[in-house]
Amino acid sequence: MDHTDADNVKPTEECNKVYNVDESNILVGKVFSSRDQAWYFYKEFAREHGFSARRGTIRLDMEGNVKTQEFCCSKEGFRVSKVNTVDRQRAHTPITRTGCKARIVVTTTNTNDQWVISKSYQKHNHALCTPAMTPFMRSNRAVGKADIDEATTLKEVGVGTSQVMNYLTQQAGGYHNVGFTHKDLYNALQRGKAKEIVDGDVNALIAYFDYKKHDDPRFFVTYSVDESGALHNLIWSDSTSRSNYICFGDVIAFDTTYKDNLYGRPIMPIVGVNHHYNTIVFATAIIANETSQSFEAMQRAIKSVIPNAKHRLCSWHISRNAQANIGDPKFTATFSKCMVSWWTTDEFDIQWRSVVSEFNVEKHPWVIEKGNTRHLWAQAYLTGHFFANIRSTQRCESMNASLAITLKHKKTYLDVVRAIEDGISRMRLNELKEDYLSSQTKPFLITKQFCLCFVPPRRLQQSIPPEGMNNRHI
Numbered sequence: 001m002d003h004t005d006a007d008n009v010k011p012t013e014e015c016n017k018v019y020n021v022d023e024s025n026i027l028v029g030k031v032f033s034s035r036d037q038a039w040y041f042y043k044e045f046a047r048e049h050g051f052s053a054r055r056g057t058i059r060l061d062m063e064g065n066v067k068t069q070e071f072c073c074s075k076e077g078f079r080v081s082k083v084n085t086v087d088r089q090r091a092h093t094p095i096t097r098t099g100c101k102a103r104i105v106v107t108t109t110n111t112n113d114q115w116v117i118s119k120s121y122q123k124h125n126h127a128l129c130t131p132a133m134t135p136f137m138r139s140n141r142a143v144g145k146a147d148i149d150e151a152t153t154l155k156e157v158g159v160g161t162s163q164v165m166n167y168l169t170q171q172a173g174g175y176h177n178v179g180f181t182h183k184d185l186y187n188a189l190q191r192g193k194a195k196e197i198v199d200g201d202v203n204a205l206i207a208y209f210d211y212k213k214h215d216d217p218r219f220f221v222t223y224s225v226d227e228s229g230a231l232h233n234l235i236w237s238d239s240t241s242r243s244n245y246i247c248f249g250d251v252i253a254f255d256t257t258y259k260d261n262l263y264g265r266p267i268m269p270i271v272g273v274n275h276h277y278n279t280i281v282f283a284t285a286i287i288a289n290e291t292s293q294s295f296e297a298m299q300r301a302i303k304s305v306i307p308n309a310k311h312r313l314c315s316w317h318i319s320r321n322a323q324a325n326i327g328d329p330k331f332t333a334t335f336s337k338c339m340v341s342w343w344t345t346d347e348f349d350i351q352w353r354s355v356v357s358e359f360n361v362e363k364h365p366w367v368i369e370k371g372n373t374r375h376l377w378a379q380a381y382l383t384g385h386f387f388a389n390i391r392s393t394q395r396c397e398s399m400n401a402s403l404a405i406t407l408k409h410k411k412t413y414l415d416v417v418r419a420i421e422d423g424i425s426r427m428r429l430n431e432l433k434e435d436y437l438s439s440q441t442k443p444f445l446i447t448k449q450f451c452l453c454f455v456p457p458r459r460l461q462q463s464i465p466p467e468g469m470n471n472r473h474i
Contacts, residue, residue: 025120027045028117028118028119028120029116029117030116030117031109031115031116032106032114032115033115034113034115035069035106035115037115038071038115038117039055042071042104043071043140046137046139047137047139047140049122050128050129050130050131050133051074051102051124051129052073052075052137052138052139052140053071053072053073053139054072054073054074054138054139055069055071056071056072056076056103057069066108067107067108068105068106068107068118069105069106070104070105071106072100072102073100073102073103074137074139075097075098075100075124075125075126076097076102076103077099078098078099079095079096079097098125098126099125100124100125100126101121102121102122102123102124103120104117104119104120105119105120106118132176135175135176135178135179135181136181141179141181141184142179142180142184143179143184143185143188147168147179147185148188150168151164151168151188151189152189154167155189156418157422161182161186161189162182164185165178165182165185168185201412201413201414202230202413204412204414205231205412205417206223208414208417212238216238216239217239218238218239218242219236219237220237220238220242221235221236222235222236223235226288233285233286233287233288234285234413235283235284235285235286236283236284236285236417237282237284241280241281241282241283241424242282244272244280244281244282245272245282245283247275248280250272250386251272251273251387251388252270252272253270253272254268254269254270254285254393255268255269255393256268256287265286265287266286266287267286267416268284268285268286268287269284270283270284270285273388273390276434276435276438278427278434279427280427281420281423281427284420286416310382310385310387312377312387312391313376314391314393315339315377315391316392316393317392318339319332319339321366322335322336322366322370325364326364326366326367328359330359331361334358334359338351338355339377340379341379341380342380342383343380344380345380345381348378348380348381352374356371
């Protein structure tokens with residue numbers, strides 16, 4: 001319990017005014033079956049009379065058992081300053097203590113573990129709250145378990161805390177009935193998050209994967225840790241994703257640009273397309289970083305496991321990098337045309353030299369590097385290889401966009417995994433819908449008529465000038 005500190009916060013004139021709640025004689029002698037019941041009674045009494053209560057000093061007997069406890073007005077005592085008040089940039093917390101003496105004392109009767117109010121003093125030295133103010137009093141605010149559970153469910157699907165609060169308020173019939181503030185809800189959710197990862201974020205994640213493997217024997221997960229024991233690399237895939245890879249794993253795409261989790265690690269969904277040309281996820285990885293060493297290690301692993309794989313770079317990122325490095329929209333447009341044109345390799349080489357010379361970028365490092373790796377991005381060099389019409393990582397980008405909506409703030413590994421699983425579940429629901437439409441409906445066939453334009457032979461002969469004639473005679 002805090003006591004008066006004359007060097008810090010002193011009583012004001014307001015503290016000398018007396019606001020009497022003249023029910024002390026009525027309270028003394030009330031009996032309760034437990035100390036908690038006595039506390040709930042005084043808390044409700046405080047709410048009805050316009051002040052907030054808190055637990056005060058306890059006294060123990062010789063055996064260490066609680067003998068008496070005070071329940072006092074929340075304005076009891078004075079704040080003890082623990083911060084430097086000179087040149088402080090951060091705003092001070094408003095003063096709430098006024099040295100109020102209002103309280104009750106409950107004492108055990110040693111018979112049937114009952115508690116009785118032995119003392120009561122209900123004269124306050126501060127203004128009491130009106131009924132409209134009671135929702136803001138601290139002892140009247142508490143987030144119940146049902147509200148926390150409902151708020152947690154809404155947060156898991158990407159609903160913001162403010163929207164959750166609005167929903168719970170409307171459900172309760174107004175702010176006066178909801179029983180807590182926006183800040184209380186936020187703090188309760190944060191406490192739940194801290195409790196969830198009390199054993200460490202990585203340990204919670206591994207425990208979650210162990211649970212998944214129990215329900216799904218073909219669930220695959222592997223990870224590595226660094227010298228300090230922190231998570232280094234992680235990849236996982238469930239049985240459905242592994243089956244999809246067997247059926248549709250001819251072409252895979254992955255992207256590592258999304259990093260919105262607590263540790264700033266790149267998240268790499270490994271995706272492809274199914275028989276409906278919809279995106280499917282084969283596996284998901286969280287890698288240490290995006291350094292060249294990481295990608296070189298990845299390339300070596302792919303060549304080792306899939307030696308005949310043909311690698312191509314994302315066309316969208318290549319075009320964006322062209323604009324970022326050269327800074328000329330005309331060059332970017334011409335470069336993009338070279339990238340997607342169905343030329344032979346000889347035709348491409350001729351066009352490439354022409355473009356480089358036209359824009360005078362022969363010595364630019366980015367152009368030189370792209371010329372040396374043209375077999376990874378130029379359609380002329382990729383013709384004859386099957387890519388399922390996938391030329392960019394846009395399918396990965398769409399999944400990253402949905403993650404960004406769900407994970408608006410930095411989240412833990414477990415949050416990321418659950419968000420990815422939710423996204424995969426939606427993809428599989430879309431696939432099931434497409435299967436239904438394929439089996440239960442038939443496409444409506446139409447025939448398009450094309451107008452074949454041709455030049456009559458006579459007109460064609462007239463349009464060809466005889467040898468020796470000038471074109472002006474046509």
